[in-house]
Amino acid sequence: MEKDDATDAEEEFDATAAAHPFTESISRRLAETLAELDTLTTGLANAKEELRAATRVVRSRDRSVEATVGSQGQLVDLRFLDNKYRTMSPTELSASVLEAASQARDAMSRHVVRTMQPFTEPRLGMPHMEGFDIDWADIFGPGVLEEPAGPSARKGRESLRDEIHEDGEE
Structure with missing residues (x-):
């Protein structure tokens, strides 16, 4: 009844x-x-699933190390390529590992931002849903919104690379 x-x-x-x-x-x-909310909910579920499985792989500039990170920036794989590590000093090898891991983490951060950005913007069909102001730089660091200059370029690492080069000469 x-x-x-x-x-x-x-x-x-x-x-x-x-x-x-x-x-x-x-x-x-x-x-x-309600239809817009349903679309938003479905989109968020799809983005979450895509990010859960996402990885980023980056090689160091000297092509001696390849780092793979997961969607939360965690290092999930590290490969030493072409046995180049055998001829590298410990300082050179550690710099290559850090460079590749850092670049892979930055690439994943940019991917997360690009994936989630549409959900932070105002919704046209929902005038009272103004979007969210997320400080991505606060979450991932100041370089997250900058695309890298080249396939393996990274700002802030040149001085480290120079030091390694100088150490090798001495």
Whole structure:
């Protein structure tokens, strides 16, 4: 009997909405908002699933090390390529490992930002949902919004590379 009462109430509301343009407008806007919310929820679920499986692989500039990071920036694989590590000093090798891991983590951070950015912006179908102001630089560091200059370029590491080179000469 409760189900019949609910159905009767819905029919009565629909009949009232048809009789009053203001109520019809609210009903239409509510339906559009719910549809937009459903689209947003589905999009977020898809983004979450995609990010859960995402990885980024980067090689060091000297092509001696390849680092793979997961979606949370964790190092999931580290490979030493072409046995180059055998001829490298410990300082050179550690710099290559850090460079590759850091670049891979930065690439993953940029991927997360690009994936989540649409969900932070205002929704056209939802005028009261203004979006979110997320400080990505605060979460991932100041370089997250900058694309790298080249395939393996990284700002801030040149001095380290120079020191290693200088150490090798001495």
